[in-house]
Amino acid sequence: xxxxxxxxxxxAVIGEIWTSDLAYQNLLHLCDVIGNRFAGSASEHRGxxxxxxxxxxxxxxxxxxxxxxxxxxxxxxxxxxxxxxVTRELTAIALPYTPCADLEGEAIWVGxxxxxxxxxxxxxxxxxxxxxxxxxxxxxxxxSSHRREKFARAIAAGATAFLFVNQNPGGLAITGSxxxxxxxxxxxxGLPKESGEFIVRMLAxxxxxxRLKIEGSFYETVSKNVLGQxxxxxxxxxxxxxxxxxDAHDIAVGALDNTAGTVVVLxxxxxxxxxxxxxxxxxxxxxxAGEEIGLVGAWNYASARQADLDRCRFVLNVDSCxxxxxxxxxxxLCGFPxxxxxxxxxxxKMAYAIPVKDSLSAxxxxxxxxxxxxxxxSMGSRDTSTHLVGRGWGHTAADTxxxxxxxxxxxxxxxxxxxxxxxxxxxEWPASHRTREDMVDTVAKxxxxxxxxxxxxxPFQPK
Numbered sequence: 001x002x003x004x005x006x007x008x009x010x011x012a013v014i015g016e017i018w019t020s021d022l023a024y025q026n027l028l029h030l031c032d033v034i035g036n037r038f039a040g041s042a043s044e045h046r047g048x049x050x051x052x053x054x055x056x057x058x059x060x061x062x063x064x065x066x067x068x069x070x071x072x073x074x075x076x077x078x079x080x081x082x083x084x085x086v087t088r089e090l091t092a093i094a095l096p097y098t099p100c101a102d103l104e105g106e107a108i109w110v111g112x113x114x115x116x117x118x119x120x121x122x123x124x125x126x127x128x129x130x131x132x133x134x135x136x137x138x139x140x141x142x143x144s145s146h147r148r149e150k151f152a153r154a155i156a157a158g159a160t161a162f163l164f165v166n167q168n169p170g171g172l173a174i175t176g177s178x179x180x181x182x183x184x185x186x187x188x189x190g191l192p193k194e195s196g197e198f199i200v201r202m203l204a205x206x207x208x209x210x211r212l213k214i215e216g217s218f219y220e221t222v223s224k225n226v227l228g229q230x231x232x233x234x235x236x237x238x239x240x241x242x243x244x245x246x247d248a249h250d251i252a253v254g255a256l257d258n259t260a261g262t263v264v265v266l267x268x269x270x271x272x273x274x275x276x277x278x279x280x281x282x283x284x285x286x287x288x289a290g291e292e293i294g295l296v297g298a299w300n301y302a303s304a305r306q307a308d309l310d311r312c313r314f315v316l317n318v319d320s321c322x323x324x325x326x327x328x329x330x331x332x333l334c335g336f337p338x339x340x341x342x343x344x345x346x347x348x349k350m351a352y353a354i355p356v357k358d359s360l361s362a363x364x365x366x367x368x369x370x371x372x373x374x375x376x377x378s379m380g381s382r383d384t385s386t387h388l389v390g391r392g393w394g395h396t397a398a399d400t401x402x403x404x405x406x407x408x409x410x411x412x413x414x415x416x417x418x419x420x421x422x423x424x425x426x427x428e429w430p431a432s433h434r435t436r437e438d439m440v441d442t443v444a445k446x447x448x449x450x451x452x453x454x455x456x457x458x459p460f461q462p463k
Contacts (some may be wrong), residue, residue, distance in 0.1 A: 022339035040072035040221035076215030099188035113150030126158030135390030165196030180294025223289035231279035245291030326411035
């Protein structure tokens with residue numbers, strides 16, 4: 001009976017998704033009408049209201065809001081100029097949660113900002129301004145450090161400020177939060193590739209002095225996770241959880257990161273709601289707020305629902321899932337390498353293989369659940385056709401609707417819905433929860449272990 005129910009449900013949800021353009025229409029509304037939905041803003045609150053409205057319209061159950069307080073940040077003007085050996089103002093923007101600043105100092109280029117780059121400089125960064133490349137595209141088997149790791153190395157080296165340089169051309173200043181909802185340790189600004197390369201060319205001639213002035217404000221506000229559920233109403237047995245963050249950065253609408261993920265999860269939930277009577281367990285749906293400022297919504301939700309998480313079979317996070325063509329989805333497990341062969345085999349059974357790997361990543365909404373020991377994965381995708389480095393259009397003003405392929409939204413929504421169905425119907429689920437101690441040990445042995453040891457928290461974790 002369960003196999004027959006799975007086949008009926010799977011064909012039904014595939015049909016729902018492939019014959020609908022609702023995901024793209026919802027993307028247009030969130031981006032074009034509501035706007036960027038930056039954490040704590042009125043736009044974010046309108047986004048939450050819209051998602052509640054759609055969830056109710058699509059037949060989700062137990063719809064509600066999980067509200068939490070935090071410290072918000074508002075952008076002010078920035079001025080960056082070279083004062084020596086020439087005088088030149090450069091394009092730059094503040095990185096969220098930077099403190100205000102008015103300072104001058106010598107610039108030091110730290111290359112890609114990896115550990116070996118800082119080791120090469122040694123004590124030479126103390127009292128100076130670190131200038132680092134943003135995320136890069138490392139070769140096979142290599143890892144590019146996250147912005148927060150590069151920033152932390154600059155702090156540890158005694159830098160007075162941090163400049164983060166986009167590695168893609170086009171005059172696009174890059175953004176990205178420096179802290180998880182609290183003022184950062186030192187000021188930081190984001191630069192377009194062209195501004196950063198001008199500094200590097202000047203450094204080839206000799207010492208370069210910079211002056212920067214940053215204005216902004218901090219204030220107390222609230223954000224809201226949007227909650228729903230499909231399937232049985234039983235609250236005592238196992239359940240699945242899927243989610244995506246609906247906030248974006250204030251300089252763009254975040255069409256790829258992560259409005260696309262939001263509408264994909266919404267569309268998958270809409271389709272699954274049509275077969276709710278066939279589902280063997282509930283599937284909880286969460287649209288997280290505040291991811292871009294440090295997973296604040298996910299940390300708050302995981303903390304508030306901690307007592308329930310021991311019954312959670314699997315968490316599927318969806319982040320930047322439609323940056324490539326249909327079929328370019330990939331699955332990243334976090335702390336559960338034994339599930340790699342399971343999902344590889346599952347892709348073959350679905351006749352829709354999805355590349356899967358396990359690597360500890362602390363920078364999307366799956367991570368708080370990983371640290372609670374829950375089997376988890378994050379679905380994303382990669383567009384190699386643009387030849388862009390790192391995040392590509394992400395975290396810049398160019399993360400706009402025109403970059404999104406509507407068919408990729410359908411393919412990703414289909415993948416999410418089918419993965420959730422298959423896991424829900426699995427009679428012999430091969431994964432067990434890990435203890436918190438196990439996960440802490442895994443983090444300690446990972447590339448971010450040094451960060452946790454030095455700062456006493458994960459790279460993006462609210463105080």
